[in-house]
Amino acid sequence: NxxxxxxxxxxxxxxxxxxxxxxxxxxxxxxxxxxxxxxxxxxxxxxxxxxxxxxxxxxxxxxxxxxxxxxxxxxxxxxxxxxxxxxxxxxxxxxxxxxxxxxxxxxxxxxxxxxxxxxxxxxxxxxxxxxxxMGWRPDMSKVVWTDKKVAIIGAGPAGLGCADILARAGVKSVVFDRYPEIGGLLTFGIPEFKLEKNVMKRRRAVFEEMGIEFRLNTEIGRDVEFDTLLAEYDAVFLGMGTYKYMQGGFPGEDLPGVYKALDYLIANVNHCLGYEKNPEDYISFKDRRVVVLGGGDTAMDCNRTAIRQGATEVTCAYRRDEENMPGSRKEVANAREEGVEFLFNRQPVAVVGEGKVEGVKVVRTRLGEPDENGRQRPEVVPGSEEIIPADAVIVAFGFQASPASWFEGANIQVDERDRVKAPEHGAYAFQTTNQKIFAGGDMVRGSDLVVTAIHEGRQAGEGILDYLQV
Ligand code: FAD
Ligand code: SF4
Missing domain, CATH: 1.10.1060.10 (Alpha-helical ferredoxin)
Incomplete structure (x- = not known):
């Protein structure tokens, strides 16, 4: 058999x-x-x-x-x-x-x-x-609802992971997000050619059937004060991601025609999904030559979005070699098949142009001694400058943690890289320096992966259950 x-x-x-x-x-x-x-x-x-x-x-x-x-x-x-x-x-x-x-x-x-x-x-x-x-839904028939309720800020994978664990243990959660749909970067970041948006819409319906409540288009700190949540809920989970851009710090980065990766991707999602408030926010690279700087998932998504918009050429310049690219190999191969050209061992030193982008000046690199994380540092090859002609440039160097203004007042401490301190193996998993507040995902570990954010959200959910003695 x-x-x-x-x-x-x-x-x-x-x-x-x-x-x-x-x-x-x-x-x-x-x-x-x-x-x-x-x-x-x-x-x-x-x-x-x-x-x-x-x-x-x-x-x-x-x-x-x-x-x-x-x-x-x-x-x-x-x-x-x-x-x-x-x-x-x-x-x-x-x-x-x-x-x-x-x-x-x-x-x-x-x-x-x-x-x-x-x-x-x-x-x-x-x-x-x-x-x-086939009509399957998570089995919630044995759940007995408690009188506890938890506020979750951020409907990204970390917040959703936390809400899932709480709901299955009978703890009501209300998930707040400033965006009009759940998913965080799954909806407003990762493009449809990797993850179609109806996947998250279907999930929202399933979560709502499980008893999770979403309050979308609601920014904490602007539409609702953080202190109000702290007073009204038994615990709060922060899953707010990382949204501060890492910049190249080279001349020409502020020229018209230079774009930040996520601004570009979000504008495209809003355009495709009908969330666009102002048509001028849409950034189209139709008939333009585009250079994408970076080698991670975000850079790959920008490359492939530009191709789909009808760019005449898309070149991705990365400062290490292909072997050392942080992006998924599968996605690099997909990008290449779709027509993206890769230039490895190229480090940008300036965006050049008179009043608008005309090209990117790069130098060649070779890999030298390992840095503190064990990755070989790119070293500049002297006299190797060249200019890649371009009409538009996307800077995709990643994100740093972006603490909210209300963290200090709430006694939420951050580390030297602005990541929220919430240890996995503390008294309660992922509890911050304020015992009523928990945190997980990118804002705790730095920009990483969907699955690690889910893991941390779920573990924090377990931590909250222990803290609430449910
Ligand atoms: P996020 O997904 O960023 O969610 C945070 C949520 O919090 C957002 O919805 C935000 O609106 C909300 N929020 C923040 N502040 C407030 C506030 N004050 N009030 C209300 N709401 C608030 N990972 C992979 O594993 N595979 C990939 O292919 C991949 N591709 C990626 C492509 C791009 C372009 C990017 C940027 C990232 C990619 N990642 C990928 C990384 C992955 O998306 C993140 O690691 C993951 O989404 C982090 O989850 P999170 O829940 O911590 O944060
Ligand atoms: Fe693999 Fe785990 Fe990611 Fe599933 S969640 S694709 S099993 S790493």
């Missing part, structure tokens, strides 16, 4: 879901991978060796029960797989789409030794998408 064959991986190779053809997808703001068919999901899941030491589970930041749900999918038991998958992850269908699996679960798969890792991310996405389509 097929399910008794532990050596399926020999007969069946790794097969990612079908990708749309590059020329076609480079014109569309929709996901590029087709869903698995049930037989494909089953046979790919059945490739799992059940190696006995699931490194994939350890490498996954939320420690998903990967081999167990792979087995259930191989058996065609999707609803049970969905239940199991939601025991450890609040947004499995999102992680399946956007996690850099090559660095996490799939990177740790035993089958990497010559056979190709199990397509863990794609199966994870398949489970939840299929279960929802």
């Amino acid at each position: 097929r399910l008794n064959n532990d050596f399926q991986f020999i007969d069946v190779g790794r097969n990612d879901p079908q990708k749309k053809e590059a020329r076609k997808r480079a014109k569309e703001f929709s996901e590029i991978y087709e869903p698995y068919k049930p037989t494909e999901a089953a046979s790919q899941s059945h490739r799992c060796l059940h190696c006995g030491n699931p490194y994939c589970e350890w490498k996954c930041p939320v420690h998903n029960y990967i081999p167990n749900w792979l087995q259930l999918v191989a058996e065609g038991n999707i609803l049970e797989a969905a239940e199991l998958s939601h025991k450890t992850n609040t947004l499995p269908e999102v992680c399946g789409r956007v996690c850099p699996q090559d660095r996490l679960c799939e990177g740790a798969c035993t089958l990497n030794d010559g056979f190709g890792a199990v397509t863990i991310g794609s199966v994870e996405k398949y489970i939840t998408d299929t279960a929802f389509a």
Whole structure:
């Protein structure tokens, strides 16, 4: 029988879901991978060796029960797989789409030794998408609601992770966000070709059915005072992300035609989703030559958005080599297929132009001694200056923590990099220096990943339950 064959991986190779053809997808703001068919999901899941030491589970930041749900999918038991998958992850269908699996679960798969890792991310996405389509919803029938209530600031993955844990334990949460839809950067950052927006809309409906309340278009500190939340709720969770731009600090950065990555991406999302308040906010690179500076996920998303807008050329300049790029390898490959040109070992030293962008001056680099994080520092090659012609430049160097003005009054301390101090292994997980306030996600660890933000939000939820003695 097929399910008794532990050596399926020999007969069946790794097969990612079908990708749309590059020329076609480079014109569309929709996901590029087709869903698995049930037989494909089953046979790919059945490739799992059940190696006995699931490194994939350890490498996954939320420690998903990967081999167990792979087995259930191989058996065609999707609803049970969905239940199991939601025991450890609040947004499995999102992680399946956007996690850099090559660095996490799939990177740790035993089958990497010559056979190709199990397509863990794609199966994870398949489970939840299929279960929802079958009418499955998280089982809340045994939840007994307590009289406790918690305010959550930020409807990004950290805030949603926290709300999920609280709701399942019978603690009511109200999630505040300044944006008109939930998701944080999942909605207002990551573009539709990686994650279609109806995924988060569907999730919002599910969360609301679970008893989680959202108050959108509400900025804490402007529309509602933080002190009001502190007085009205039994605890507060902060999942506000990081939104301070890292700048290059080189001449010409303020020339017209130089854009900040997130301003550009958010304007595009607002335009595509009809949230645009002023049509002048939309930034289009149609018929323009674009240079994107940076090598992370944000840079990759800008590259591919510009291609879809009809830019004539998109060049991505990064100061280290391809091996050392922080962005997901899969997304770099996708960007390349769609027509993005990469210039590695190039460090920008100026944006040049008379009253508007005409190009980016770069120098060549080679990798030298490791820095304090163990990454080799790029060193400038003398006399290697060149100019890349451009009509527009996007600076995508990442984000730093951005503490709110009310943190000090609320006794919320930050570290030397402005990240909120909230240790995972303190008296209560992710409690800040104010015992009633908890925090997690990018604002605590610095810009990182969706799955790490979910993990911290969930752990903070557990910390709040202990603190409230629920
Ligand atoms: P966020 O997602 O930033 O959510 C914070 C929320 O808090 C926002 O909705 C914000 O509006 C709200 N908020 C802030 N202040 C207030 C206030 N005062 N009042 C009310 N609401 C407030 N990670 C991956 O794993 N894979 C990827 O492919 C990937 N791609 C990325 C692409 C881009 C362009 C960017 C910028 C990031 C990407 N990341 C990716 C990183 C990932 O999106 C973040 O690490 C993750 O979203 C952090 O979650 P969070 O909940 O901490 O914060
Ligand atoms: Fe892999 Fe991310 Fe899913 Fe964990 S959450 S199994 S790392 S795709």
